[in-house]
Ligand SMILES: Nc1nc2c(c(=O)[nH]1)N[C@H]1C(S)=C(S)[C@@H](COP(=O)(O)OP(=O)(O)OC[C@H]3O[C@@H](n4cnc5c(N)ncnc54)[C@H](O)[C@@H]3O)O[C@H]1N2
């Protein structure tokens with residue numbers, strides 16, 4: 001899809017947030033390369049192949065409780081049963097004999113169920129005298145047993161390709177005895193800031209300059225995703241330097257992310273350069289902040305030209321770029337947007353025709369989820385972004401909110 005040139009009417013040619021998300025996700029496929037890595041190195045990585053269980057987990061029937069392994073057929077339905085204790089089974093040190101009629105084996109949690117036994121009686125209800133144990137009525141055949149393969153069955157898919165590995169997945173892979181897994185190679189992301197006024201940290205600001213914060217927010221967001229970063233620094237509003245940067249980035253990276261220069265100002269020629277060197281599918285969105293955001297490609301590299309305003313960078317990153325990167329990294333299915341209702345404690349002005357993302361703070365006290373804005377909402381105000389714990393998401397058709405109205409919020413937990 002290529003967005004038509006502006007007709008001069010500012011309300012036209014703005015792509016909706018939903019359309020933009022869909023066309024970005026439709027346009028990209030997971031990268032192809034993968035590698036074998038040791039289990040611990042798989043943290044945060046995406047499985048490129050199913051992990052098929054090479055054994056049962058647990059490997060053998062075992063006891064879920066400390067107690068006695070018995071034969072249900074021996075137990076009296078109404079009165080007590082006295083059994084002869086013939087041995088002990090520890091976790092890792094099984095009882096090697098067979099439990100015969102009227103016999104029991106002392107057993108610990110995790111120990112293999114001895115042959116002949118089919119039921120575990122929990123220690124607390126029994127009475128032990130010498131080598132005899134008294135079992136009360138009311139036991140159920142098969143109780144307190146963990147069956148071989150009840151967690152993961154031999155030959156079954158323990159983890160599907162596309163799963164992003166967290167702590168539970170590392171443990172699960174280890175529980176199968178696997179030392180290595182196949183994961184997609186790391187996504188290579190090149191990023192740079194643009195603008196003559198952008199100064200790198202470490203030197204005093206010149207007249208009219210601002211310190212580059214976008215490369216640091218992007219560094220943080222991309223590092224969390226586990227991308228291989230190619231930080232290309234700050235590129236001035238100079239066509240030759242920009243062209244060289246795009247050329248290098250498109251050869252080295254799967255994805256190029258820039259900030260600044262995508263609006264309509266006289267030094268905003270990033271977008272034109274992107275179109276000349278590659279292809280820009282669209283660049284004007286019905287969103288605030290983040291209205292000028294270019295999506296396209298240069299060569300084989302996907303391209304996200306984010307706006308310069310620091311909060312617009314973060315909003316567009318989390319609403320469009322992050323899921324696109326996850327899809328490229330092989331994640332399937334993509335995480336669901338964590339949207340829920342909250343009572344807005346203040347009135348908010350809103351212009352129809354665009355989705356607005358306000359920085360909010362949630363209050364979950366007193367049995368109700370409430371939200372208020374987290375300070376000044378200008379697109380350059382990073383402080384309120386840092387103090388926020390959610391976005392308040394006001395849909396396109398909303399024309400304002402009264403205090404006490406329900407609004408949709410998107411918590412930063414799991415998103416940022
Ligand atoms: N006539 C119009 N002007 C603007 C429009 C518009 O539609 N018509 N859109 C506004 C919106 S919305 C945004 S967002 C900005 C985005 O413009 P650019 O992507 O061209 O961004 P710049 O002009 O380069 O910078 C905007 C702002 O952000 C500061 N900035 C840029 N890079 C960084 C950085 N790496 N670290 C910190 N701060 C940065 C820059 O100094 C500017 O203040 O355009 C509006 N204008």
Ligand code: MOO
Pocket residue numbers: 287288289290291292307309312379380
């Ligand atoms: O959309 Mo701009 O990103 O409002 O500041």
